Amino acid sequence: MHRDGDARPEGAVPGHYQTVRELGGEMARVRVRFTFASELIQEPIIWSLGREYDVVTNIRRANVEDDQGWVVLELDGEQDEIDRGIAWVMEKGVRVDPVPGDVIEG
Amino acid sequence: MPYTTSLRCRECSREYDLQPVNVCDFCFGPLEVQYDYDAIARVMSRESIQNGPPSMWRYAELLPADATDPVDINAGLTPLVKADRLGKALGLNELYLKNDCVNPTYSFKDRVVSVAATAARDFGFDTLACASTGNLAGSVAAHAARAGIRCYVFIPADLELGKVVGAAIYGPTLVAVDGSYDDVNRLCSEIADRYGWAFVNINVRPYYSEGSKTLGYEAAEQLGWRAPDHAIVPAASGSMFTKIWKGLHELHRLRIIDKPNTRMHIAQAEGSSPIVSAYEAGIKDIRPVRPQTIAKSLAIGNPADGYYALNVIEQSDGTGHAVTDSEIVDSIKLLAQTEGIFAETAGGVTVGVLRKLTQKGVIKPDDVTVAYITGNGLKTQEAVQDVAQTVQIDASMRAFEDAIKAEDA
Numbered sequence: 175m176h177r178d179g180d181a182r183p184e185g186a187v188p189g190h191y192q193t194v195r196e197l198g199g200e201m202a203r204v205r206v207r208f209t210f211a212s213e214l215i216q217e218p219i220i221w222s223l224g225r226e227y228d229v230v231t232n233i234r235r236a237n238v239e240d241d242q243g244w245v246v247l248e249l250d251g252e253q254d255e256i257d258r259g260i261a262w263v264m265e266k267g268v269r270v271d272p273v274p275g276d277v278i279e280g
Numbered sequence: 281m282p283y284t285t286s287l288r289c290r291e292c293s294r295e296y297d298l299q300p301v302n303v304c305d306f307c308f309g310p311l312e313v314q315y316d317y318d319a320i321a322r323v324m325s326r327e328s329i330q331n332g333p334p335s336m337w338r339y340a341e342l343l344p345a346d347a348t349d350p351v352d353i354n355a356g357l358t359p360l361v362k363a364d365r366l367g368k369a370l371g372l373n374e375l376y377l378k379n380d381c382v383n384p385t386y387s388f389k390d391r392v393v394s395v396a397a398t399a400a401r402d403f404g405f406d407t408l409a410c411a412s413t414g415n416l417a418g419s420v421a422a423h424a425a426r427a428g429i430r431c432y433v434f435i436p437a438d439l440e441l442g443k444v445v446g447a448a449i450y451g452p453t454l455v456a457v458d459g460s461y462d463d464v465n466r467l468c469s470e471i472a473d474r475y476g477w478a479f480v481n482i483n484v485r486p487y488y489s490e491g492s493k494t495l496g497y498e499a500a501e502q503l504g505w506r507a508p509d510h511a512i513v514p515a516a517s518g519s520m521f522t523k524i525w526k527g528l529h530e531l532h533r534l535r536i537i538d539k540p541n542t543r544m545h546i547a548q549a550e551g552s553s554p555i556v557s558a559y560e561a562g563i564k565d566i567r568p569v570r571p572q573t574i575a576k577s578l579a580i581g582n583p584a585d586g587y588y589a590l591n592v593i594e595q596s597d598g599t600g601h602a603v604t605d606s607e608i609v610d611s612i613k614l615l616a617q618t619e620g621i622f623a624e625t626a627g628g629v630t631v632g633v634l635r636k637l638t639q640k641g642v643i644k645p646d647d648v649t650v651a652y653i654t655g656n657g658l659k660t661q662e663a664v665q666d667v668a669q670t671v672q673i674d675a676s677m678r679a680f681e682d683a684i685k686a687e688d689a
Contacts, residue, residue: 204470204473205303205308207582234306234307234308235291235307235308235309237565239563242567246307248308269568270466271465271568271582272465272469273308273469274302274303274310274469274482275517275582275585275586276465276517276581276582276584277411277468277469277472277479277481278411278412278413278436278461278464278468278580279411279412279413279481279516279517279580280412280413280578280579280580280626
């Protein structure tokens with residue numbers, strides 16, 4: 175299932191404060207950056223992610239070049255389902271990073 | 281925050297109220313603090329700065345936090361050293377070192393964390409947090425102690441004891457995460473989302489990063505109110521590199537210095553050089569890497585500000601270079617043995633790239649050059665422990681004199 179609409183609950187604070195609690199229950203919203211090597215660019219990985227796992231994918235920004243592509247997107251779903259989905263994407267060879275870049279600093 | 285006006289997305293230019301968020305809700309681009317420069321120009325001058333406190337807070341109008349009572353452990357206004365002996369070794373007559381080894385927790389991080397901690401307190405947070413492999417951990421813990429607020433510091437479970445102690449002494453809750461570097465990254469990102477804490481380089485990042493501008497302001501002030509011809513800056517996320525450039529241009533906008541013609545040179549370690557690799561390839565799209573270098577304070581594989589750093593290189597007619605681990609070690613020794621400054625590995629990266637720029641003729645002998653030394657060598661002693669060679673003697677004058685004769689020979 176791929177949905178382009180914005181699933182944000184009314185009144186949620188922008189940025190990093192769309193917490194699990196605001197979404198209720200075990201639901202979570204995770205923002206990630208997928209980086210695809212050239213051999214993966216032609217595979218419909220985001221489509222498959224939404225089909226294989228109960229996760230709503232919402233693309234916000236992307237750039238695809240000859241030898242690499244990246245997509246910044248939001249994943250909505252149960253936390254465990256998102257974790258399983260991300261693990262599957264990583265198994266496919268996609269690099270998964272936090273949206274703002276690395277957060278662990280020297 | 282009398283002179284800050286809003287947050288603006290660096291990608292889509294959407295504006296937000298000043299709040300603890302770092303990412304545009306629409307396109308997830310990074311947010312940057314905006315200022316009322318006309319109002320600042322009416323109150324800020326060379327004289328007002330020089331009459332200010334002897335710390336980075338002398339530039340308070342250009343920092344996004346309430347400076348009436350900052351969380352301040354006296355970061356900044358570190359020495360700008362005229363490096364004649366290192367300059368002579370490299371063939372440079374106008375070389376200056378910005379020595380940020382002497383900050384209160386021995387790295388430039390005190391600048392960014394002082395702003396982040398003050399902003400966090402302004403926003404009403406009761407907990408300061410970060411994920412770090414060293415310098416940032418100590419600085420965040422120290423500022424939280426100074427502010428009297430709770431502190432959570434996330435570290436990799438295999439972090440060296442010396443670095444753990446450097447943060448633990450200030451009394452934070454240290455969380456040692458058993459997992460890969462990527463695991464720690466992802467976990468901390470999710471914790472920042474879920475808990476209402478001030479994560480200095482996540483939700484408070486737009487405020488935090490502005491602290492690095494003071495490295496540009498101070499160099500200009502200490503050079504007698506002028507921008508250098510060249511700046512050599514070590515880079516992990518690339519943030520400090522972009523903020524030094526921004527700081528110089530802000531001073532020009534306020535008519536405090538002439539238009540900067542500074543060529544900005546970025547310095548990375550070969551095992552973690554995604555920004556330099558993109559520069560060399562002539563592209564603006566950063567290819568993330570898995571860092572592998574002794575310069576652990578620069579080991580960021582997916583730099584948040586890499587794209588913006590590449591823009592600064594382009595705008596300033598700058599360059600980017602990377603050095604090997606052995607070049608880093610040699611450069612740490614050269615700096616220590618010519619100028620008496622013991623820098624951590626990032627300082628070795630800076631001096632190593634300075635050498636390259638001089639050898640290539642990019643920097644001319646009389647160009648005014650500022651090299652940024654951002655952390656103290658006591659933090660990374662293991663990188664240069666082979667220097668610990670002693671002359672062993674018995675406790676007698678004869679043994680001593682025999683030994684020094686042998687040394688002299």
